[in-house]
Amino acid sequence: MKRYSVFAIAREAMRYHQGWEKAWRAPVPKAAYDAIIVGAGGHGLATAYYLGKNYGITNVAVIEKGWLGGGNTGRNTTIIRSNYLQDCSAAIYDKALSLYENLSQDLNYNVMFSPRGLLMLAQTHHEVRGYKRTVHANALQGISKTEWIGPEQVKELVPIMNIDGPRYPVLGALYQPRGGTARHDAVAWGLARACSDMGMDIIQQTEVTGVRSEQGQVVGVETSRGFIGCKKLGIVVAGHSGQLAEMAGFRLPVESLALQALVSEPIKPCIDVVVMANTVHGYMSQSDKGELVIGGGTDGFNNFTQRGSFHHIEETLRALVETFPIISRVKMLRQWGGIVDMTGDRSPIISKTPLGNCFINCGWGTGGFKAIPGSGWAMAELMAKGEPGPLAAEFNMWRFREGQFIDESVAAGVAH
Amino acid sequence: MLLLECPYCGVKAEETELSPGGEAHLKRFGPGSTAEEFEAYMFARKNPKGVHFERWRHAYGCGKWFLAARCTATLEVFGTYPAQTTEPPADIIDKIKAKRPDWKGWK
Ligand SMILES: Cc1cc2nc3c(=O)[nH]c(=O)nc-3n(C[C@H](O)[C@H](O)[C@H](O)COP(=O)(O)OP(=O)(O)OC[C@H]3O[C@@H](n4cnc5c(N)ncnc54)[C@H](O)[C@@H]3O)c2cc1C
Ligand SMILES: [Zn+2]
Numbered sequence: 001m002k003r004y005s006v007f008a009i010a011r012e013a014m015r016y017h018q019g020w021e022k023a024w025r026a027p028v029p030k031a032a033y034d035a036i037i038v039g040a041g042g043h044g045l046a047t048a049y050y051l052g053k054n055y056g057i058t059n060v061a062v063i064e065k066g067w068l069g070g071g072n073t074g075r076n077t078t079i080i081r082s083n084y085l086q087d088c089s090a091a092i093y094d095k096a097l098s099l100y101e102n103l104s105q106d107l108n109y110n111v112m113f114s115p116r117g118l119l120m121l122a123q124t125h126h127e128v129r130g131y132k133r134t135v136h137a138n139a140l141q142g143i144s145k146t147e148w149i150g151p152e153q154v155k156e157l158v159p160i161m162n163i164d165g166p167r168y169p170v171l172g173a174l175y176q177p178r179g180g181t182a183r184h185d186a187v188a189w190g191l192a193r194a195c196s197d198m199g200m201d202i203i204q205q206t207e208v209t210g211v212r213s214e215q216g217q218v219v220g221v222e223t224s225r226g227f228i229g230c231k232k233l234g235i236v237v238a239g240h241s242g243q244l245a246e247m248a249g250f251r252l253p254v255e256s257l258a259l260q261a262l263v264s265e266p267i268k269p270c271i272d273v274v275v276m277a278n279t280v281h282g283y284m285s286q287s288d289k290g291e292l293v294i295g296g297g298t299d300g301f302n303n304f305t306q307r308g309s310f311h312h313i314e315e316t317l318r319a320l321v322e323t324f325p326i327i328s329r330v331k332m333l334r335q336w337g338g339i340v341d342m343t344g345d346r347s348p349i350i351s352k353t354p355l356g357n358c359f360i361n362c363g364w365g366t367g368g369f370k371a372i373p374g375s376g377w378a379m380a381e382l383m384a385k386g387e388p389g390p391l392a393a394e395f396n397m398w399r400f401r402e403g404q405f406i407d408e409s410v411a412a413g414v415a416h
Numbered sequence: 417m418l419l420l421e422c423p424y425c426g427v428k429a430e431e432t433e434l435s436p437g438g439e440a441h442l443k444r445f446g447p448g449s450t451a452e453e454f455e456a457y458m459f460a461r462k463n464p465k466g467v468h469f470e471r472w473r474h475a476y477g478c479g480k481w482f483l484a485a486r487c488t489a490t491l492e493v494f495g496t497y498p499a500q501t502t503e504p505p506a507d508i509i510d511k512i513k514a515k516r517p518d519w520k521g522w523k
Contacts, residue, residue: 400458
């Protein structure tokens with residue numbers, strides 16, 4: 001693979017840009033692999049990447065029913081932060097954030113990681129107490145630089161914000177200057193390019209339709225292009241986790257719901273941090289193109305249509321317009337939905353399964369983009385060693401039976 | 417936009433008038449049950465990409481809980497029925513079978 005660099009740009013400029021290689025190969029599937037990952041979203045690709053990079057396992061296929069990054073990874077609002085309340089969440093999200101900080105260099109692919117700072121607004125007294133508690137928890141966990149700031153400081157950081165209410169007054173915010181955004185497609189593309197370069201096969205337009213096992217051990221998958229054998233299987237399919245689990249013979253504490261996002265017409269730069277307002281389920285940042293990127297809460301009923309109900313967008317915008325009065329006449333350009341996998345305690349699952357050598361990574365729900373490199377790191381360790389390492393251990397799927405929930409939704413009210 | 421007919425008051429209610437309540441016909445377990453049974457009742461979900469039986473409440477209408485059969489892949493509604501039952505009514509089952517010949521049943 002030819003490296004991307006300023007010299008490469010100069011070289012290609014001299015020859016009409018005809019020397020750029022395809023970023024990844026489009027291989028014909030082999031009969032069998034050491035490991036198969038189902039799902040070429042960020043989490044599946046990161047799992048493959050760290051299997052190769054950290055464990056030297058490169059006889060790997062990533063099988064994707066659509067196009068890589070076409071699931072939630074390519075549909076999300078790209079918020080990245082690591083100021084979670086529970087120890088095991090803070091650990092894996094902070095691992096992810098620190099990997100994001102060097103991901104462009106690591107992949108030789110610009111993922112446009114932009115640590116522009118992230119504010120989680122406190123708009124009720126309950127949130128004030130909750131976020132102060134998170135600040136203290138993060139200090140104990142060693143999550144660097146998460147702080148509580150007052151309303152004046154919020155106003156200084158986001159001059160376009162109306163902090164006075166009356167309906168949604170801003171009482172302060174949880175601030176993480178290291179948080180921010182990255183370019184979602186680039187994360188998927190950069191990982192795919194690096195995996196392909198290590199000799200892995202990314203097999204797109206191929207749906208997994210069954211999981212074959214012998215004596216309680218997985219031996220391969222049925223696909224729309226025939227059977228492909230494997231010694232280890234990683235299921236990383238977000239909204240379709242229930243379907244894959246059924247093929248593998250178990251049931252998950254997961255339900256699939258639609259989550260929507262929308263972007264406005266491009267306007268001049270007006271907000272250079274990410275703002276989340278969890279009480280009203282609205283969050284907003286501005287893309288490099290100038291669009292306001294806006295997300296809200298999930299729809300309430302099981303749904304696989306990648307659309308969503310209009311009233312949710314309406315509610316999100318109604319609340320955001322009160323907080324950011326200048327957006328009241330901005331036109332919205334596009335709206336879309338993704339199918340998010342919500343677990344019973346709103347925390348992810350990185351786990352062995354009842355089927356031998358079959359592993360699952362799911363349940364990232366509304367907030368897994370920020371976790372991609374950390375999750376891939378932990379999932380690769382689980383698949384390579386057959387046992388979870390410290391990052392993954394508490395995210396096992398049996399915690400629901402034991403009542404050992406990782407209760408972030410109560411902590412934050414929302415899990416983005 | 418989802419429209420469901422409330423089987424009690426007969427109103428064709430638009431979804432903002434309703435609150436969703438998740439999977440229907442769960443087998444409930446209480447004190448004395450095993451951890452596995454309790455987990456299955458509390459957390460394990462079918463979450464089908466297809467026919468789903470689910471609970472809804474006519475929140476801004478008569479306030480009562482009812483049940484609906486709906487396809488999660490197309491949002492087609494097969495029918496609604498009162499909640500005072502342990503299984504879906506035969507006419508709704510027949511309707512689903514006619515439309516989805518390879519449907520595996522509700523259990
Ligand atoms: C609107 C929206 C906004 C969001 N905002 C944020 C945010 O601001 N910050 C944040 O951190 N997170 C956010 N998220 C959540 C985040 O997008 C997801 O948690 C994350 O992208 C999940 O990645 P994944 O790789 O697990 O899943 P996906 O990217 O969905 O990848 C799963 C892949 O599996 C494939 N697949 C499914 N079934 C099969 C099969 N049978 N055979 C083969 N392939 C299959 C799918 O086609 C898909 O490509 C948001 C999500 C949405 C929908
Ligand atoms: Zn009614």
